[in-house]
Amino acid sequence: MAGLNKNWLRVVPWETVVSINAALCDARNALHKPTSDGYAPAKDLWERNRLRQISLPELLQICFQCHRLAPFCNYNGNTFVTIVKTLLNDELNRLPPDQAHILRSIAGHIVAGTATDIEEKQLDSLLSVLEKI
Amino acid sequence: MTAAENRFLKEAVKQGLRMQHRFLAEPVLARTGKGYLKSEGVTTLQRIKASLKTSKSKRRNGRAE
Numbered sequence: 467m468a469g470l471n472k473n474w475l476r477v478v479p480w481e482t483v484v485s486i487n488a489a490l491c492d493a494r495n496a497l498h499k500p501t502s503d504g505y506a507p508a509k510d511l512w513e514r515n516r517l518r519q520i521s522l523p524e525l526l527q528i529c530f531q532c533h534r535l536a537p538f539c540n541y542n543g544n545t546f547v548t549i550v551k552t553l554l555n556d557e558l559n560r561l562p563p564d565q566a567h568i569l570r571s572i573a574g575h576i577v578a579g580t581a582t583d584i585e586e587k588q589l590d591s592l593l594s595v596l597e598k599i
Numbered sequence: 600m601t602a603a604e605n606r607f608l609k610e611a612v613k614q615g616l617r618m619q620h621r622f623l624a625e626p627v628l629a630r631t632g633k634g635y636l637k638s639e640g641v642t643t644l645q646r647i648k649a650s651l652k653t654s655k656s657k658r659r660n661g662r663a664e
Contacts, residue, residue, distance in 0.1 A: 476603075477601075477603045477604050477606075477607040478604070478607060479600075479604060481600075482600075482604060482607065482608050482611070485608055485612075486608065486611050486612055486615060489612045489615070489616070490612075490615050490616065490619060491624075493616055493619060494619065494624065496624045501626075504626075504629065533628055533629075533634070534628050534629055534632075535629065536626035536628070536629035538626075539626075540624040540625065540626075541619075541622060541624055542626050542628070542629070543622045543623070543626075543627070543628065543634060543635065543636065544615050544618065544619055544621075544622040545615070547618075547622075547636070548611050548612075548614050548615035548618070549611060551614055552607060552610050552611040552614050553607075555610070562651070563647045563650075563651065564644060564647045564648050564651060567643060567644055567647055568644070571639070574636065575636065578622075578628075578634040578635070578636040579628040579632075579633060579634025579635075580633070580634045580635070580636045
């Protein structure tokens with residue numbers, strides 16, 4: 467499934483990712499610092515995809531991979547889940563509120579690394595609804 | 600930073616702070632291969648469904664919303 471191809475990351479330069487993490491760490495007095503092994507590959511992955519047309523499932527995978535690479539010492543999960551949920555806001559307006567809530571939740575679970583097989587299947591059916599609207 | 604990028608940053612930080620209590624600070628996914636996210640529960644979805652049901656029944660009864 468192609469699934470909503472667009473330039474999803476156009477409004478999210480890497481500096482914004484860093485600023486989001488800094489704000490989240492600051493709120494909890496946690497250390498905001500790049501990691502020695504994860505920062506460079508995550509930044510590279512992000513920049514390679516930033517100006518590309520990508521599908522929604524690809525977007526979720528990119529954010530999941532960046533989360534897994536752990537570019538920051540703290541709050542990697544919240545940083546990338548937040549980005550996906552915020553990017554989805556406009557698209558979700560096209561869905562009924564209950565389905566929008568479910569899609570938003572599944573997207574968050576996928577990026578957080580806690581999605582179940584059932585949720586992955588549910589994502590496909592919600593995307594096909596979204597494509598028809 | 601463009602206006603759209605700036606708007607996105609503000610919205611994202613707001614969203615992130617709202618759900619921060621559901622995350623752990625440490626990089627759990629990188630260390631274990633399995634992420635962590637505290638469940639939001641079904642309350643929000645139940646509330647959405649209840650409000651949809653209410654507005655549907657109001658429409659059926661011909662009442663203005």
